[in-house]
Amino acid sequence: MIGAAGDGADAPTAGVRVKVWDPFVRLGHWALVASTLTAWLTHEGPPALHDRAGYLALGIVVLRVLWGFIGPPHSRFKDFVRGVEETTRYARAWLRGDAPHYLGHNPLGGWMILALLATIATTSVTGWLLTTDWFWGSAIVESLHAFSARFLLFLIVFHVGGVLLTSWRGGENLVAAMIHGKKRVR
Ligand code: HEM
Numbered sequence: 001m002i003g004a005a006g007d008g009a010d011a012p013t014a015g016v017r018v019k020v021w022d023p024f025v026r027l028g029h030w031a032l033v034a035s036t037l038t039a040w041l042t043h044e045g046p047p048a049l050h051d052r053a054g055y056l057a058l059g060i061v062v063l064r065v066l067w068g069f070i071g072p073p074h075s076r077f078k079d080f081v082r083g084v085e086e087t088t089r090y091a092r093a094w095l096r097g098d099a100p101h102y103l104g105h106n107p108l109g110g111w112m113i114l115a116l117l118a119t120i121a122t123t124s125v126t127g128w129l130l131t132t133d134w135f136w137g138s139a140i141v142e143s144l145h146a147f148s149a150r151f152l153l154f155l156i157v158f159h160v161g162g163v164l165l166t167s168w169r170g171g172e173n174l175v176a177a178m179i180h181g182k183k184r185v186r
């Protein structure tokens with residue numbers, strides 16, 4: 001299994017705790033959570049805070065995408081974006097309750113991350129368009145913004161649910177790992 005812990009000639013020893021999430025990934029994650037939730041909670045005002053929080057979220061998404069090409073191994077897209085076959089195999093195993101352990105993001109988590117990043121970008125860009133002379137008051141762009149914001153909320157519910165369930169089933173606190181950055185090698 002590509003990218004799973006324990007594979008490869010330079011695989012670290014089982015049981016050892018290793019650094020997986022670099023400071024940018026960790027700080028970026030919690031800043032993204034704070035800015036996205038602030039944008040959501042302020043959609044009825046004040047508009048300045050709503051817009052700034054949305055732009056901040058967009059800025060973090062842009063940096064995270066760049067980091068996905070130049071950052072340390074586990075932050076790279078090629079480390080966690082997997083093909084349909086491997087993702088389907090993982091999803092089946094996850095449903096059965098015997099999913100393999102991944103040191104980085106698992107295949108389902110990887111696709112969820114892409115969906116979250118793309119939806120935050122869509123929501124923020126459509127929000128920005130509403131402030132321009134071209135699209136100010138455009139019913140279509142307003143609907144796109146409202147729809148992508150709601151879809152984002154839907155993804156977040158699944159993301160948090162998936163993280164908590166995977167933590168519980170795998171006996172590993174993934175939320176704590178997103179704070180201190182370390183995970184145990186299986
Ligand atoms: C606005 C809400 C949220 C957004 C937009 C969001 C977005 C993301 C993104 C983009 C990643 C990938 C991190 C990276 O590689 O850079 C991620 C991972 C993660 N998130 Fe969130 N997140 C949100 C809320 C939360 C919350 C509330 C929790 C805690 C319960 C959480 C826990 C995690 C964990 C543990 C991971 C790593 C999963 C793994 O081990 O593969 N997230 N999230």
Ligand code: HEM
Nearest residue numbers: 036039040043051054055057123124127128130142146149
């Ligand atoms: C993650 C980022 C964002 C989220 C989650 C978000 C969320 C929302 C939500 C839920 C609404 C109410 C939609 C409705 O029910 O009609 C809204 C409205 C609005 N947002 Fe955002 N937004 C974000 C970013 C932005 C940005 C960056 C801007 C502009 C700079 C912006 C500008 C607006 C405007 C102008 C409205 C009012 C639209 C109308 O007249 O219905 N938003 N936003």
